[in-house]
Amino acid sequence: MTSATESHIKLFVTPPHPCSYLTGQQATTLFIDPALEVTVPLYTALTHAGFRRSGANLYRPHCDKCSACQSARVLVADFTPDRSQRKVSQRNQDLQATSVPAHFSDEHYALYCRYINARHRDGAMYPPDEAQYRSFLTSEQHFSGLVEFRLHEELLAVAAVDHLNDGLSAIYTFYAPEAEHARRSLGSYAVLWQIERARELGLPYVYLGYWIADSPKMRYKTRFRPLELLTQTGWQQVNA
Structure with a gap:
């Protein structure tokens, strides 16, 4: 993000809080003014600078003594599974993939609850809460949407996806956690679908959020290669 872009944006920093990714670490987070009107060009520029969307908030880590969180993106044109x-x-x-607005659905929320209860009982989103779900995954922004993955009429997965000028941003995916669907690797499939969709749209990147070398939960991202990480000197391709 250029200094010219930064000059007209108010930024807010949170007090230190427990890190969501590294046990025992404290984190601080930088937020964009929630009153700011976010256009797609601005959102794209902020994403280039390492910001991420969660609900109505655009944020990035801002920790004094740690720089472990690095934004990651897949180079779509060069990706080979x-x-x-x-x-x-x-x-x-x-599976049938269908794009829908980022609206609240009882069916979506029921699947989300099954997913959180089965896969993330140790996380900040447990127990699932409807208000938290609405604030996180529903949006009235025109660049935000959801992709439903269905087996006939059965909903197996939902991916929240944002459309940027130069790519798709994979916000979050939740899916059927039952053992009968395990071989599908639905989380990985949702990323593969987004890469292929970006290719169809002629977009160069799929943004995967943050990658942390010491976080086991992040290791799956390095399987989507070639991968670029945002470093202090810009985006650089890595072989992590």
Whole structure:
């Protein structure tokens, strides 16, 4: 983000709070003024500078003694799925993907509750809460949407996806956690779908949020190569 862009944006910093990714660490977060009208060009510029959307908020880590969080993006044109990813795509050829507005749905929320209860009982979003869900995953912004993945009429996964000028931003995915669907690797498939969708749209990037070398939860992101990380000197391709 250029200094010219920064000059007209109010920024707010949170007090230190427990880090969501690294146990025992304290974190601070930089937020964009929530009253600011966010256009797609501005959102794209902020994403280039490492910001991320959560509900109505655009934020990035701003920790004095830690720089572990690095924004990650896939180079769409050069991406070639590995053997495992090809199998994931094949196993999910029977799914129908449909883009819908980022609205609240009882069906979506029921799936989200199953997912959080089964996969993230140790996380900040447990227990699932409707108000928290609405603030996190519903949006009236025209660049925000949801993608439903269905097996016939059964909803198996929902991906929140934002459209930028130069790519898609993978905000969050939740999916059916039951053992009968485990071989589908629905989380990975949602990313593969977004990469292919970006390719169809002629967009160069899929933004995957933050990558942290010491966080096991982040390791899956390095399987989508080539991957670029935002460093202090700009975006750089890595072989993490």
